[in-house]
Amino acid sequence: MGASIAYHLAAKGVKDVVLLERENALAMGSTGRSVGGIRHQFSSAVNIRLSLGSVAKYKRFNDEIGPADFHWVGYCFLLDNEGDVLAFQRNASLQQSLGVPVELITPAQAQEFVPQLNVDDILAATICFADGFGDPSAVALGYAGAARRLGADIRTNTAVIGVRVDGGRVKAVRTERDEIEAEWVIDAAGPWAAAVAAMAGVELPIVPLRRQVFITEPFDLMPPMCPMVIDFSPSFYFRREGPALLIGMADKSEPPGFQTQWDASFRDKVIEQAIHRVPVIESARIARGWGGLYDTTPDANPIIGPVPEVENFLVAAGFSGHGFMHSPMAGQLIAEMICGEAPAIDVGELSVLRFRAGQAPAEKNVI
Numbered sequence: 001m002g003a004s005i006a007y008h009l010a011a012k013g014v015k016d017v018v019l020l021e022r023e024n025a026l027a028m029g030s031t032g033r034s035v036g037g038i039r040h041q042f043s044s045a046v047n048i049r050l051s052l053g054s055v056a057k058y059k060r061f062n063d064e065i066g067p068a069d070f071h072w073v074g075y076c077f078l079l080d081n082e083g084d085v086l087a088f089q090r091n092a093s094l095q096q097s098l099g100v101p102v103e104l105i106t107p108a109q110a111q112e113f114v115p116q117l118n119v120d121d122i123l124a125a126t127i128c129f130a131d132g133f134g135d136p137s138a139v140a141l142g143y144a145g146a147a148r149r150l151g152a153d154i155r156t157n158t159a160v161i162g163v164r165v166d167g168g169r170v171k172a173v174r175t176e177r178d179e180i181e182a183e184w185v186i187d188a189a190g191p192w193a194a195a196v197a198a199m200a201g202v203e204l205p206i207v208p209l210r211r212q213v214f215i216t217e218p219f220d221l222m223p224p225m226c227p228m229v230i231d232f233s234p235s236f237y238f239r240r241e242g243p244a245l246l247i248g249m250a251d252k253s254e255p256p257g258f259q260t261q262w263d264a265s266f267r268d269k270v271i272e273q274a275i276h277r278v279p280v281i282e283s284a285r286i287a288r289g290w291g292g293l294y295d296t297t298p299d300a301n302p303i304i305g306p307v308p309e310v311e312n313f314l315v316a317a318g319f320s321g322h323g324f325m326h327s328p329m330a331g332q333l334i335a336e337m338i339c340g341e342a343p344a345i346d347v348g349e350l351s352v353l354r355f356r357a358g359q360a361p362a363e364k365n366v367i
């Protein structure tokens, strides 16, 4: 998010953009641990629009920014109950009305794309071949490199330890080494965004939630163009990772926290669901796993834009598992807000104010 914002600001000719990263390299937080999925299949118009805008940018990324290993193989959601089928019918109509080439298909049609699927308990599915996946670290490093070439100053090993606010405006950001005066400050600290906001006296309802992912050893029993498959109600998913298979699942009982170790008992639950959905996975061997953090809000929608307490403090965080796919548009929107331009997408409903005004409608297609 920070690299995309820095790039989009620099591309608009904004001078003196400084990106501060406390790790010794970029993409060591959520981004480097992400699965890289990019999809249009959301339940709200604003998320679908963020995907449409971001995918358009990702389609040009290799030419404009650099290689980031995109695979436009599609996303296939599998639905095992009537409630989800009805919800996905509604979502698909909304997605289609906005120009997304998504289709509702039968379980047998899903098997045409992935013959190894067990669809005995599946009622319906969706497929969208405008979806796919890319390499999140390559995107972050690509944006950062492009920003640097345009004059942005990218500092690693530089933790923000304080934000000086005076008269309702941020004056400066403090690091361990110095104080940097700033006309605008953008909090793009992902799972740590609430801590950075607190330094400016701003409360953000963003909590870290662990998600775990596993990779098999090379396993050649899946189709070369296998879509990302999401088994929606158990929140299990898989896709190819080179010659291997990447599998993951959301642990719905995971409490908020910064722990990122993977856990053997949860791995076994993921394998159990994997073998149920794709029986040939029984012959695969897990090579490794990792945990990473979602930056999660109560309604699973991001917070994009200004905050009421501090005039020149903006937030781009709380993406709740969609931050990689939405980072191109989020970067553009923040740059437009700072440059006083009309945002390409109206993201007023993603203001932090929604939490202060009462419950906001939640995004339903969350994994």
Ligand SMILES: Cc1cc2nc3c(=O)[nH]c(=O)nc-3n(C[C@H](O)[C@H](O)[C@H](O)COP(=O)(O)OP(=O)(O)OC[C@H]3O[C@@H](n4cnc5c(N)ncnc54)[C@H](O)[C@@H]3O)c2cc1C
Pocket: 001, 002, 020, 021, 022, 023, 026, 027, 028, 029, 030, 031, 032, 033, 034, 035, 036, 037, 038, 158, 159, 160, 161, 188, 189, 190, 191, 192, 196, 211, 212, 213, 291, 292, 293, 294, 295, 316, 317, 319, 320, 321, 322, 323, 324, 325, 326
């Ligand atoms: C297992 C997993 C799978 C995922 N799959 C997908 C997916 O398929 N598709 C998708 O779109 N999204 C996915 N996500 C979510 C996605 O990874 C995140 O939404 C996205 O990477 C957030 O980017 P970010 O830049 O906001 O956060 P981060 O990448 O975490 O960057 C925030 C940075 O801020 C730095 N920082 C924190 N505090 C400070 C400080 N005080 N001073 C300086 N620097 C600081 C951190 O070191 C970090 O590098 C997944 C996440 C996980 C964990």
